[in-house]
Amino acid sequence: MRLALAISLVLVLAGCASSSIRDFPSSGVHVVQRGETLYSIATSHGLDWKVVARVNRLSPPYTLHVGQRLRLAGTASRDRGASSARDTRDDAPPDQPPTAIDWSWPTEGRVVTSFKPGHATRKGIDIAGRLGQPVHAAASGEVAYSGSGLPGYGKLIILKHDARYLSAYAYNHELLVSEGQRVQSGQMIARMGQAEVGKPLLHFEIRLDGDPIDPLRHLPRR
DSSP states (O other), X not given: OHHHHHHHHHHHHGGGOOSSOOOOOTTSEEEOOTTOOHHHHHHHTTOOHHHHHHHTTOOTTOOOOTTOEEEOTTSXXXXXXXXXXXXXXXXXXXXXXXXXXXXOOSSOSOEEEOOOTTOSSOSSEEEEOOTTOEEEOSSSEEEEEEEOOSXXXXXXXXXXXXXXXXXXXXXXXXXOOOTTOEEOTTOEEEEEOBOTTSOBEEEEEEEEXXXXXXXXGTSOOO
């Protein structure tokens, strides 16, 4: 599904990091630069971000600061092999659950298509409405994508809420925010458009570490 590809690209490109593999620092330490995320730093060095987090004893939401030093040695680098990751497990804290986000409904309307795990096209929910109806940010975050580069999804918005959570809003008629812009929960970000079937609706997804999860398990009861 093209939307899944777009969300994967947003994860890789988050923080404007290069998708190429960097040379491993001789010191084994990376100094965090402006705009970098844990995910972008790890992937740019060919490492597993979860292992980097454990070695550096980072907890969700894995917020980094400019100038912060991250130890990359012993994180299953290409030089030391995957066994290094196993070596760090005994003295590293266990993974913690993701930070709770106070989700809100992105628009008014009836849910006409529900989430189905593993289904190729049901990675979120479809909410029926009327053409031009307001679409709101389901939580505060930063606009990671705003455009119409994916045929079949109308005008699409992807919000990055923290290092782990994204939300996607497809089939919009008009986009009201631009990439890099900070938005608040409930802020109007678009106007509802029409899906390929010609009916006004919003396709809405929530992603955790790039994987789709059921929005209805996180949105408040109406």
